[in-house]
Structures are given as C-alpha cells and as structure tokens.
Amino acid sequence: MVDAPATYAASPLTGNEVLLSMRGLRAGFATDDGFVRAVDGVSFDVARGEVLAIVGESGSGKSVTAMAILDLQPTLEIAEGEILWKGRDLLTMSENGRRAVRGKEIAMIFQDPLTALNPVHTVGRQIGEMARIHEGLDRQEARARAIEMLDLVGIPEARTRADMYPHEFSGGMRQRAMIAMAITCKPDLLIADEPTTALDVTVQAQVLEVLLDIKDEIDSAIILITHDLGVVAGLSDRVMVMYAGRAIETGTTHEIFYETRHPYTLGLLASLPRLDDVGDEPLVPIVGSPPSLIRKPSGCSFHPRCRFARVPGNCETDDPALRLVAGDDHQAACHYAEELADVSVESLRTAVDVTAETALDLALPRDREPIEDAAVVEDVAVAEATAHPGVTDRAEGQIDQWPATGQRPDDGEANR
C-alpha cells in the first residue's frame, strides 16, 4: 500500500553511504484474537554518521522495527519486505551470516540494563565477550579492551569496575556499561531503544552526552528509538514518526519540529507541556486512544482521532501513502498535508477550546468492542463541533462515524 521511496546509495542529507535500508517491512505477532500488525509497511534509510530518531507512543511499532533488524524477537513473523544491510538482505541471510553482523556491525542498547546484563558474570567479562567472539581476542586482550571501553563511556576507576557485577553498579553506570558493550567492536550502526527512559533526568543528561561523544568517536550511524521529543530534538538529524505500525511522517529534525505536515505529529507537539513555556498555555490532547493493531480503522489509521479529518471523505476510505510534501525529503502520509503549512502548535493551542474537550476521552481502548452509547456520542459531537478549529469542515452529524473504530474486518489478514 505504501510506495517505498527509491533506495538511496547515499543519504540525501549528508551524501554519506547508506548503511541500512528497510523496504516495505510488514511484521507482527499471531495471537488468539488475530494477527497483530505491529509493523505495517515501513521503509527508511540510515546513512553513516547520521542519527535517525524513530518516534512514537507505546504500541506504534517502533521497538518491533528495531527487533526485526536484529531478528531478536523469535515470535515476530515477518510477512514481507527486505532489510538491506550494506546491500545484503538480512532477512534472507543465513543465521551464521546474521550472527556475524549482529553485535559486530550492528549493536543494540536496550532500555533496561538490569535485565539486559547477565547478573552472574562480571561487567568486564560481558563487555570483553564481544571482542572474544567477533575478533578472537584472548582473555587478557578482551579484559584490556573492556577496561578501555568502560573508560571511554566515562566510568571512573574502570580497572576496578570491570571486575564488579551489574548489581554493584548504579542505574546510570549500568546503562553506560551497556553502551560500552555495544561499541566494543566499533559497530557501523548502533540501535538505541529508549536508552534513557528508565533513568532520572540528571543521569539521562550524562548518558546522552556519552552517546553523542561516542558517535563522533566511532563514526557510526545511530537509530534512536524514543517517545521523548526532547531527546529527539537534541540528538537526531532525521526523524521518522510512527503511528499504528506505519511511518506517518519523515524528514529532517528541523522539518518535523518546525514545518510539521502530519496532524499526529502536530498533535504530539501540542499535547506536550514544555519546560520553557510560561505554564499557562493550554495543552491540546489527542482525543481517543491508539487503534487496535488487529483491526485497524478504515482509510487513514489516524482519522478517528484526527482534528483535521474529513469524514465522510477520503480520510475514512483511502489509506494515504507516505509521499513527498515539501523540501527534498520531507514526507507525510496525509491527504491534506499541504494544508498544515498554515497550522502551528501555537495556532492550534489558540484555536482549540480545551475545556470543552475534557469530556472527550470516550474512545475505546485497544482490542475492545465498542461501547454503544448514543447519548454520549451526541455530547461528543457537540463538544467537538465547538472545540474544533476552522481548519476542519467536518459537519456535526457525521461524528457518529467516530466510535465505529475497529469494527471493520482486517483486509490485510487475508494476505497472510
């Protein structure tokens, strides 16, 4: 459904060699309720030296995308697509071939270092193991390498620390140890899955600093998976925003934050309280809940929650493909992306009557049957009609379409 953009030999942003190229990946999990389409046609490129941030809320498919690259999730079924690593498809590669890439050329930093580190081996041994397996170093050399790496990520007294166990480290130090482990073989690509989410902000600042330093040090590419737009703003060169298993907007960090062309991205930015706001600005929530990944809404997956959706209209019937909307490589999957050129977070905040909307959290949670309630739907219609900015031309009565989310049978399921 999504047209994969042409594969680049070099990044349009930096001109550097493209290392990883994901093409139309569809993957998910079989459950008793049906097939969960966690990743539903995702394509992107990562070039050497750049930081690509994959942003989304829980259940958007961002972590599954990363898992698919390294084949780390045994229950994940890959339906179609390819993941080209330096031109070779990781999905058709032999397990031995993949093993040679994993850890050495592509390394991963996990969210929770306490579960990712082995509690019965010393930190130094775990770090050195990478070099022993991939580079054939002996025990002595591996230990020296581990100490060097611990030193590089800023762990004081690395020589002593290398002989300690993970439980003797604090949270921030464990996360550094994981980074040390990931960069031991100087990988070309580092995948960081929510690397600082479990940390306090002052420790997060330390770890992010380390990430930036080592990026320059080893000249690798980084895929940063996070829900924190602040971290994205500080670290990334390009951003891919995901919603319900799809990439819905991609572009440079500047484009995504300042020239937003997708209502969901705009919604995320408008719902976020900012430290540098005076504090009296209204927050504009995205009404409703993310859709079921088993039975996605018809048309655009975001249309039931979208402030700009035209219902009835093509938002409800046609699934918008990711397409070039501005600049050299700024893409968005929205039929009306161009109209967002005149809408900013500020204009959205002034246009929406937030108090009228506090009664709007009536949409259904994922994987649940709809709650039938005509009276409530009417209330919502009134509230929405008064609450919405002029950009939408949705009429009042048409709102009864709204709670129907998730009823439509999944046409994609038949493909499997």
Place this chain on the structure above:
Amino acid sequence: MSDVATAPVDAPPDDAAPLLRATDLVKDFPIRGGVFSRTVGYVSAVAGVSLEVDEGETLGLVGESGCGKSTTGRLLLNLIPPTAGEVLFDGQPISRMRGKRLSRMRQRFQIVFQDPYASLNPRMTVGATLSEPLKVHLGLDQQAVDERIADLLRTVGLSPEHMNRYPHEFSGGQRQRIGIARALALDPDLIVLDEPVSALDVSIQAGVVNLLQRLQDELGLAYVFIAHDLSVVRHISDRVAVMYLGKIVERGDRKPIYENPGHPYTQALLSAIPLPDPEREKTRTRIILTGDVPSPANPPSGCRFRTRCWRKRELDEAGTDTSACVEQEPLLQIRQSSGVDHPVACHFAKAVAVV
C-alpha cells in the same frame, strides 16, 4: 539521625492558617539484617520537610527517584506514621489522630496513585469501586449511590454506562480518570496526586492534566502534585518545592523557581531536561552532574548535595573556602545576597537562569 530530626528547619509564617501545614516531617525506615532481622540502621527517606498548601492551590513536589517525594505525600495524608514532625489539616493534627476521628478527617483528603493498572481492583466493577467510599463514609442508599457515581463519571469525562465495566476494559488514560473519580467521591478539599500522568503516553497525558485543572477550577480543590517531570509541574503548579535526598532544597512560586532558581541542584535539574525544540536544544548549555545520588542510609554530612555539587567544585577550584558545605547543614531560608527572593537551602545560593 537525631541531629536531622531536631535541625531547625525554617518555621512557617504565622499568618492565616493554610489548609495543610506540615512541620519538620521525618520518616526513617529501618534496615533489618542479620540472623534475627534486627534493625541495623535507618534509611532516612524524609529528613525534616516543612510545607504548606493553601485552599484551591497546587503545590508541585519534584525530585528524582529516591528523593522522598512519594513518602512525603503519604505522610501528608497520614497513610504512614511519621517518625517525627506534625501535619495540621485545617488546624487539626492528623498525624496524631486515630480510629473514627481520622476516618472522618480522611473524607477531606484523598490520593490518586501513579499506576492506574495497579491501583484499581481488577475484580470490582467501576461502580463497586466508586460506591465503596460513599457507603462507608456517607452511608448512602443504593439509589443515591448510583446517582452520585453517574455524576462522578460524567465529571471526569466518562459515561455513566461505564459503571458496570471492569478496569481491564479501559485504556490507561480512562483508568486514571476512574482513579480521579474515586478520589473525588467524598468531595475532598485536598488531593495528593502521586505521579498521576507518568505512566501515560503524552497525547493521553494532556487530557488528564486538563481534566485536573478543570476540576480544580470547578471544585476549588487543592493539589499536592508529586512528579519527576518538571515540564508538567510547571504547567499545573502555583508553587513548587524541589526535593533532594529527603529534604526540600528550594521552594517558591512557579515563576521564580523556573526562571530564577537559586540552588545548584534545581539549576542542574532544569538544565538536564531536554526541550522539544531542536534549535534551542542543540545550542543549550547543560549542567552535567557527576556521580549518583548518595544512599539515604548514609547521607553526606553538612549539605546533602555537596558530593555532586557543581558550584562547590567551581568554588573549590577558585580557592574559595567551602568548609561550610561539609560542616554545616544549609537551612531553607531566604538569602539576601543570592539574588533570589524565595527560600534556598544552599550556603552559596546564587541565581542562574538555565531554562
């Protein structure tokens, strides 16, 4: 521990009585060890906290994990007994109340917990959960209870039809609204909100924050908003208190705390929070703290922040005498020379704008 308990933390001013006043609250949790599980030491989770909350206002209580902010919240409601100190609610010492009197008082202060998945009983319908306080405290009959529940659900943006559903049928944001409805059931004056939006995605979080603000306007509630996310706290609070290792290190009105902080910890904390604004974010200077928070079982002498303090390090390098940081506990008070008009617990308090 005794030196901490008796340390003269600044006395609250004696004008019109606030809704809630906590004075020198201390909570030590015993560490048990050895064959006979004897007490081998104490973790001082809260070490002399004084604060006030006025009617209808929001006090933001912020700090990193382990700073004692949640323990403080529970002490304020007498959910756990304090080791020392006193809590006055509407002038009455609730920390010394027991039994029926306390139970009656409790109608007036409620709590909303962080995890909406754990704080609702999965075996009880929403209606049963909400009816419990109404039956226990007010003795209402079934019809009155049902009417009240329908009201409550509408108030928090849910539908009365949701009454017969179980918690698992709701999304995280909706569950948190049920938690809020439960807290509202007895028409309280004060609600302690312990990280009420931390477990929610940002798009959902905004709706719950807006709801809390609307309820405050409509019902005149006072909030103690406990959170680690300083952006949300700036949005919702009238006044803010910053905690570090069991103590309040700085407190004041929202604007000066964010725009003109005086404590080096507050400054580091604010500067560490990433802004969703690439241009500002990439040019911003950050104060990076070294090391980790010390164990509350064995806090540093003098100023508890000194082991990680960037200002102390700067002063040391400049040859200034910082022995006071080691020897003397800095009191939470207004310091004329600091350029800050609100209380700061630092011998070398100095205003630095970091946001």
